Amino acid sequence: MKQLALFVSISFTLSAFAFNQPTIPLNWTTQYACAVDVPSRILANVVTTQYTDNMPASCIQRCDAAGFSYAGVEYSNECHCGTGLVGTPASAPVSDCNMTCTGDPTLSCGGSWRIQIYKSPALPPGWWGLQGCYLDTPDSPTFGSPIAHHTIDTNLDPINQCVPYCAHIGYPWFGVENGTDCQCSFGLAPGAQLRSQDECTSICPPPPGEGNENCGGFQRMLAYRFRPF
Known part of the structure; x- marks a missing residue:
């Protein structure tokens, strides 16, 4: 019985991180599946907005429409738009980005100081x-x-x-x-x-x-x- 309880516990833990793969629109690409954010922020010139319908696709579309070349989702409802990266972000285990998106609970939207970062195809200077x-x-x-x-x-x-x-x-x-x-x-x-x-x-x-x-x-x-x- 103890072995069965342990198996059920492990299965539940793994399934908690079995999120669906998000749609990435507008020819954007995933830059970091999960990265460590910091209080000073790792996206340059960042603008952060909270949305009740937040998810990677909607965040990317909003950042793209505003002329930003980077987008990130964090802490479930946060959409971060930036012009670049501040240094080289530290990667985090994908399991750290374990918070569901407010716009789609089958998708992950970062975590506490954990951000999923996406980049536009825009040309450099x-x-x-x-x-x-x-x-x-x-x-x-x-x-x-x-x-x-x-x-x-x-x-x-x-x-x-x-x-x-x-x-x-x-x-x-x-x-x-x-x-x-x-x-x-x-x-x-x-x-x-x-x-x-x-x-x-x-x-x-x-x-x-x-x-x-x-x-x-x-x-x-x-x-x-x-x-x-």
Whole structure:
């Protein structure tokens, strides 16, 4: 009978940590399955908010929408948004992140001074270099598998909208076309055709009071590539 009681006790302890795997949206990745947090916080420029529906996916979505590149869940209801890490966090056993999420009790949301950390695909600090003017047609595209992003804010030119958009989602190439269009990609398409710079002279819609800037042309794309500092 004592052996049976011991088996039941052990089984209950193990099952207490048998949480489901969380959904990680927006191409974010798990940076630390469980890490030690400290009173000064291990996320840089951290903003901490308590939510009754807290879970990894909702915390990531909130941090991403606010422009942060790191997210963490802790103490069940805490969502931490930050711009980076302060030093190298100390890893903790996954079993230390044993508190259920307020938004889904089948998921873990850290523990007491234990945090689960997630990172966005956003590019690190760097610069964008012009690669040239390219033909961009259905039969001869500039980019391989581009993500199209049509600009809508008339107070910003396409380049000033395209750079942060592509950088935030982790794409190291962007292009502007026909004065108003922005595309993001991981690289040039096979056989991409470089054309004369004179073919990319459509003027970007400039913000009030600013000068003119070229934004490609009809079926002509000015392509830029990211380089880290």
